[in-house]
Amino acid sequence: MDNTTLPGLIGYSLIACCVIMALVWLWSYKIKNAGVVDIFWSYNFPVIAIILYLFAPGFEPRKLLICSMVVVAGLRLGTHLALRVLKHLHEEEPRYAHIRKEWGKNAERKMFGFFQMQAVSNVLLAIPFFIIALNTSPDLSWIEFTGVVLWIISVMGEAIADTQLSNFKRQSANKGKVCDTGLWGYSRHPNYFFEWLMWVSYFVFALGSPYGYLAMISPAIILYLLTKVTGIPTTEAQSLRSKGEAFKKYQDKVSVFVPWFKRNNAHT
Template identity: 65%
Template sequence: MNYKHLLFIALISLIACCTIMFLIWLWAKKIKNAGVVDVFWALNFPVITIITFFLSDGFETRKLIICGMFLIAELRLGLHLWQRVIGHLGEEEGRYQQLRKEWGKDAERNFAVFFQFQAISNVLLAIPFFIITANSSTEIHILEYIGIGIWLIAFFGEMIADNQLAAFKKDPNNKGKVCDTGLWYYSRHPNYFFEWLTWMAYFIFALATPWGILAIISPAIILYLLLKVTGVPNNEEQNLRSKPVAYKKYQETTSAFFPWGKKGR
């Protein structure tokens, strides 16, 4: 495995992602909507995919498999976020409105730094991808097949959860209510759980490659971000502000992350 070549690919990816995020920050500043960062965070991964596919020197079949998995998952997420955010550009999401209030006159400067950190996270999270595409072995390992199986469960699980929530929100009769049907009956954030499971699939896939254990950094970072930073905490705060009584009851009976049975039943 040529580590200098891997670093070169990572550097090119970082330059591309940072440039994209700088341009998106300029746009977000103009329209006063920082929520667009979520869309392009997801869409940066297809950019990394294309760069890595053409520059890496691993086994072609393995590259096609992992690139296909990565591209499909992140394009689906990016397009889902596009519909959610771009369709309402005039109204910034509550969590970004809250950050704007907290940061006050420093908001735009802080958002500029925040956007660049998102670009850096893109490259850090792509570590499994860099490692896998450098593997020159012509044999597809059993761990890679297991990774594909887990990825399929995660991909369809996240897509179903997103579609269930979108359908719930479209119904005007559900205004002020909490979505607690389908996968949302078992977890308050099934979409986040399956997003994390997707990265676990990449990690397991990477274990068939020398130094693949380093890929654990991706699901570890994703889990930390989802549980402690931008995922569950921000989402829960926003839901408690918009529907305090209903969401508090939902919190008391439903698992925050891992799908599980109802508490107290």
């Protein structure tokens, strides 16, 4: 397998991510905490970026730019999640505990499959990175710089949202309360919004490369996952279980996703 061709780059990236997730599953099996998968889902993107930087035949400055962006974003989010998960490493997050309960006696086997699907999703979502890293054009275009600007906004916005929520939870007086300050007063999920915007920025960056329009699949998948599968639905279901009426009032007051639109007694 030629590691400088698209199939080779995809193959090596997939092998690396699957091996990492298999090892993470073994760890999660030992400590009975599937929450660690979120940490390494984020860290797998820098792994893919390093593979692309080392082996993809694209224009060096372009590769350095996109790979640096992916490494910074992946390490920031992964480390933020690690700090949260490691605080209660031997106490599984409620959403994963709920999934484990639903899966019953087949939970660990299904969890292994879930971890491997996360590895596959890493490679699938990395489509913009492959497209960009294979572009040999010696000129960076304005659309690529537009993608960089959007990326800066998204990473800063997500970091601010994460910090605001962490600071809120750190105060003992807020135990059992719903964070509705800062960006969280305008969106129930500003972190998810900026995470999605980050993938939009990768798509915009990829538009400067041949077949860049194919990169649209990444923000589309992320939007679907966040709004329909593992993001907002599971997070809000857990919040309703743990905070009850307080979170229902918050749902009525604050927009589900877009941070600059504040609702006025409307329903999602």
